[in-house]
Amino acid sequence: MIELRGITFTPPDSSEHVLKDVDLTIEEGELLLVSGPTGSGKSTLLGVLAGLVPRFTGGALEGDLLLDGTSIIRTPPRERAGIIGYVGQDPVAGFVTDTVEEELAYGMEQLGLPPATMRRRVEETLDLLGIAGLRHRSLRTLSGGQQQRVAIGSVLTTHPRVVVLDEPTSALDPTAAEDVLATITRLVHDLGTSVVLAEHRLERVVPFADRIALLVGDGSLTVGEPTDILTDSPVVPPLVELGRQLGWSPLPLTVREAKRRAKGVGYPVDRVSLDLTGTETPDKSMKCLSSSGLTVTRARTPVLHDVSIELPAGRVTALMGRNGAGKSTLLWTLQGTQKRLAGSVEVAGKDPAALDPEGRRALVGLLPQTAADLLYLETVAEECDAGGPRTREILDSLVPGIPDDQHPRDLSEGQRLALALALILSADPPVVLLDEPTRGLDYAAKHALAEILRGLTVAGKAVLVATHDVEFVAEVADDVIVLADGEVVSSGDVRSVTAESPAFAPQVSKVFGPGWLAVREVVEAVRER
Amino acid sequence: MSSLLRTAAVARLPRDLHPVAWWVWAIGLAAYASFTTNPLLLLLLVGVVSVVVAACRGEQLWAKAFRLYAGLALFIVVTRVLFRVLLGAVPGHVILDLPEIPLPEWVLGIRLLGPLTREALLAGLYDGMRLGAIVLCVGAANALANPKRLLRSLPPALYEIGTAVVVAVTVLPQLAESVQRVRAAQRLRAGATGKVRRLRRFLVPVLEDALERSMALAAGMDTRGYGRTAGLPAATRRVTSTLMLVSLVGLCVGVYAILDGTTPGWLAATMLGLGAVAAAGGLTLAGRRVTRTVYRPDRWRWPEVVVALSGVVVAAAGWWIARDQVPIAFPAVSTAPQVTLVAMAGVLVGLAPALAAPAPASPLFEPVSETVSEAISKEAVA
Numbered sequence: 001m002i003e004l005r006g007i008t009f010t011p012p013d014s015s016e017h018v019l020k021d022v023d024l025t026i027e028e029g030e031l032l033l034v035s036g037p038t039g040s041g042k043s044t045l046l047g048v049l050a051g052l053v054p055r056f057t058g059g060a061l062e063g064d065l066l067l068d069g070t071s072i073i074r075t076p077p078r079e080r081a082g083i084i085g086y087v088g089q090d091p092v093a094g095f096v097t098d099t100v101e102e103e104l105a106y107g108m109e110q111l112g113l114p115p116a117t118m119r120r121r122v123e124e125t126l127d128l129l130g131i132a133g134l135r136h137r138s139l140r141t142l143s144g145g146q147q148q149r150v151a152i153g154s155v156l157t158t159h160p161r162v163v164v165l166d167e168p169t170s171a172l173d174p175t176a177a178e179d180v181l182a183t184i185t186r187l188v189h190d191l192g193t194s195v196v197l198a199e200h201r202l203e204r205v206v207p208f209a210d211r212i213a214l215l216v217g218d219g220s221l222t223v224g225e226p227t228d229i230l231t232d233s234p235v236v237p238p239l240v241e242l243g244r245q246l247g248w249s250p251l252p253l254t255v256r257e258a259k260r261r262a263k264g265v266g267y268p269v270d271r272v273s274l275d276l277t278g279t280e281t282p283d284k285s286m287k288c289l290s291s292s293g294l295t296v297t298r299a300r301t302p303v304l305h306d307v308s309i310e311l312p313a314g315r316v317t318a319l320m321g322r323n324g325a326g327k328s329t330l331l332w333t334l335q336g337t338q339k340r341l342a343g344s345v346e347v348a349g350k351d352p353a354a355l356d357p358e359g360r361r362a363l364v365g366l367l368p369q370t371a372a373d374l375l376y377l378e379t380v381a382e383e384c385d386a387g388g389p390r391t392r393e394i395l396d397s398l399v400p401g402i403p404d405d406q407h408p409r410d411l412s413e414g415q416r417l418a419l420a421l422a423l424i425l426s427a428d429p430p431v432v433l434l435d436e437p438t439r440g441l442d443y444a445a446k447h448a449l450a451e452i453l454r455g456l457t458v459a460g461k462a463v464l465v466a467t468h469d470v471e472f473v474a475e476v477a478d479d480v481i482v483l484a485d486g487e488v489v490s491s492g493d494v495r496s497v498t499a500e501s502p503a504f505a506p507q508v509s510k511v512f513g514p515g516w517l518a519v520r521e522v523v524e525a526v527r528e529r
Numbered sequence: 530m531s532s533l534l535r536t537a538a539v540a541r542l543p544r545d546l547h548p549v550a551w552w553v554w555a556i557g558l559a560a561y562a563s564f565t566t567n568p569l570l571l572l573l574l575v576g577v578v579s580v581v582v583a584a585c586r587g588e589q590l591w592a593k594a595f596r597l598y599a600g601l602a603l604f605i606v607v608t609r610v611l612f613r614v615l616l617g618a619v620p621g622h623v624i625l626d627l628p629e630i631p632l633p634e635w636v637l638g639i640r641l642l643g644p645l646t647r648e649a650l651l652a653g654l655y656d657g658m659r660l661g662a663i664v665l666c667v668g669a670a671n672a673l674a675n676p677k678r679l680l681r682s683l684p685p686a687l688y689e690i691g692t693a694v695v696v697a698v699t700v701l702p703q704l705a706e707s708v709q710r711v712r713a714a715q716r717l718r719a720g721a722t723g724k725v726r727r728l729r730r731f732l733v734p735v736l737e738d739a740l741e742r743s744m745a746l747a748a749g750m751d752t753r754g755y756g757r758t759a760g761l762p763a764a765t766r767r768v769t770s771t772l773m774l775v776s777l778v779g780l781c782v783g784v785y786a787i788l789d790g791t792t793p794g795w796l797a798a799t800m801l802g803l804g805a806v807a808a809a810g811g812l813t814l815a816g817r818r819v820t821r822t823v824y825r826p827d828r829w830r831w832p833e834v835v836v837a838l839s840g841v842v843v844a845a846a847g848w849w850i851a852r853d854q855v856p857i858a859f860p861a862v863s864t865a866p867q868v869t870l871v872a873m874a875g876v877l878v879g880l881a882p883a884l885a886a887p888a889p890a891s892p893l894f895e896p897v898s899e900t901v902s903e904a905i906s907k908e909a910v911a
Binding site: 076079085086090093097098109113155158358365367368370373386387423 | 677692695696710711713714715716717718719720721729730731733734737738741742744745746747748749750751752753754755756757820821822823824825826
């Protein structure tokens with residue numbers, strides 16, 4: 001139906017091809033997953049389909065894009081609107097109107113559809129996405145998952161033949177992400193719409209994909225069945241990793257498939273009790289930060305209610321919970337910037353809230369959600385100079401080899417994160433808080449971040465990381481705190497918490513039972529037998 | 530008969546009245562205020578406006594604007610009076626014998642302070658009240674009509690301008706939010722502390738953020754079909770430009786003719802008429818270029834007609850009084866102002882919306898919870 005022929009794209013001021021001689025055919029009614037490491041050109045490929053590349057990015061595009069045999073490569077995005085629906089990475093940034101109903105109608109208004117048709121389609125779409133109750137709501141008051149569904153709905157109303165989605169679940173909590181994915185599969189199965197989806201957190205999407213288009217970073221594209229592509233893809237979900245290491249063929253794509261395969265493998269079922277009887281009892285007496293009875297309100301609504309947490313030195317604690325559960329507020333309260341109504345925070349005998357910004361930096365380091373907010377200079381070297389004498393040294397120990405003269409905005413997501421983290425660590429705080437650091441990171445970058453956090457704990461720091469990424473938590477965390485509605489609903493050792501709440505359980509523990517977290521553990525246990 | 534009544538009642542079920550109707554009503558009342566300086570009539574007008582706003586406004590954000598305008602109106606009256614005290618120079622009954630501040634010879638015709646007369650005070654008060662009442666009428670329109678829906682009822686040719694305004698209105702709070710977020714974030718790291726450097730430290734991320742947002746919005750709008758145009762033949766485009774030029778010339782000459790008393794009246798009327806017709810023609814032709822439609826457009830029903838007509842009647846009454854009952858419209862400052870039945874009735878017609886307009890639609894769902902980052906950034910700045 002839609003055909004890319006020999007697409008080559010060269011970004012401005014560069015001679016390297018992001019896409020090189022790419023051929024791809026999108027079939028009617030299929031779900032095509034575009035995967036690959038960060039910076040391999042996933043967004044560029046989607047942008048070519050929507051017409052945004054090179055119009056909004058600059059650069060040189062060669063090759064042809066055919067719709068049913070007619071070339072549309074020169075057609076501007078607005079003229080493709082009725083055929084190709086595009087939802088960008090941040091749905092909020094693309095909203096034009098301010099209520100749900102008007103947003104759904106906006107695309108149809110531009111196409112000039114008759115009012116009766118518009119009315120009917122808005123109702124149908126509201127039902128299809130299960131958001132009828134939100135119709136009059138202001139878009140800015142919706143939760144992340146709801147916003148994403150409205151954004152998808154707003155392109156569906158024009159009945160496009162292909163829906164193009166750029167990382168639709170990367171900012172969402174596990175449950176909201178499930179909702180959005182369920183919506184997407186409903187589109188493919190019930191309406192027969194083709195969906196092209198870019199994602200680097202593969203674990204949830206792979207089971208639904210009909211084909212995978214893999215970009216490996218050198219500009220070439222490989223397309224094929226999921227099991228074939230994943231055999232030697234550089235980015236794979238934990239289940240596939242497991243299957244590869246245990247030599248399973250075909251590779252398991254869903255938890256169900258893996259569970260059926262795992263029957264043949266002997267393994268101790270209850271890892272939790274195994275661990276408890278083991279010798280590893282952490283020394284929790286070294287508390288870097290202790291807080292009790294934290295209450296924060298906004299216009300008389302409690303955002304945090306009576307939260308007491310302690311961060312022991314040398315351990316990574318993960319903070320989980322829905323979008324809007326109060327995770328960010330808790331981090332800012334512990335850091336001292338957020339005013340609290342009641343409760344106390346103590347780091348090294350002092351209350352960060354009572355200090356000036358400089359004093360706070362020396363006690364608690366906080367990496368905010370948008371790490372780019374911290375950066376304002378033109379080169380990495382200037383940033384390091386402004387950050388303090390040891391910044392460059394710290395940066396090299398985190399991620400070696402970032403060139404001095406590079407602009408911070410040209411760094412990859414992972415490198416930029418490391419730079420921001422180095423700026424914060426230059427004050428040598430005993431407590432480090434991170435707000436959603438895994439957003440936009442691929443598996444390799446997440447693994448590197450996990451190593452960095454491990455390194456911090458070895459240096460005796462207490463680390464608290466707020467995240468939605470259950471696989472990352474399984475890899476890095478020692479303890480988990482789950483927040484809901486501003487209250488702590490469960491906290492404790494990572495194995496026992498993930499055993500209690502299936503929503504926060506990683507794939508491995510879904511297959512092998514509670515307590516099993518990492519692929520490595522399972523592989524070792526199996527090999528021992 | 531009863532079915533007719535029921536049909537009429539349907540139009541009064543709770544809904545938002547057409548914003549244009551509210552503006553016609555408010556402009557009519559403002560016109561009345563501009564035709565008179567009679568303080569009693571102006572007070573009555575202010576009362577009418579307040580009653581209608583209290584009866585008909587909804588609970589949305591813009592409905593709270595009225596109080597702001599009331600404050601502004603009061604401020605105007607007070608300033609007006611203060612200036613009269615400062616630059617007195619109206620002969621009459623002296624209330625307070627203030628000393629005159631001597632000014633050099635060359636400042637002719639200006640007197641600072643000096644004896645304060647009752648006449649000067651009243652003249653300032655009447656004048657201020659007139660301007661204040663006009664401002665209040667504009668405030669009423671702002672409180673009653675949904676500004677975004679007003680932009681939706683613009684003629685298609687002006688659609689792009691309307692969208693730009695809507696986008697600007699939405700982006701402004703986002704910018705404030707981004708400012709607060711960056712401020713909180715910059716405090717988390719060491720860096721330049723000098724005055725100029727600190728400004729840069731804080732401006733660069735905000736501007737980068739704003740630029741990225743606008744690119745994302747532009748991309749979002751483009752991929753959803755914003756800016757699609759129907760191809761029009763060159764001849765039509767030329768006719769449109771000619772019509773627009775004619776309308777501009779006609780309107781300019783017409784306005785000049787009205788303001789300049791020596792030009793014959795027929796010229797003013799003809800030129801204004803010609804200008805208006807050409808403008809309407811041009812806008813319609815240019816509107817054909819835009820192929821978009823409107824989702825759930827506001828409908829014009831009998832309550833809208835009543836509201837708009839009441840504004841027109843009030844304006845007409847004001848005009849008639851200013852022409853035929855000059856002592857009522859512009860009372861002398863030496864005697865107590867008087868009113869006539871017609872002048873009062875003319876204002877009271879403006880109450881019609883309070884009876885005819887439907888109740889506003891039930892308020893939108895108010896934010897259950899703002900995003901956490903918003904909350905933090907607000908607190909962080911405080």
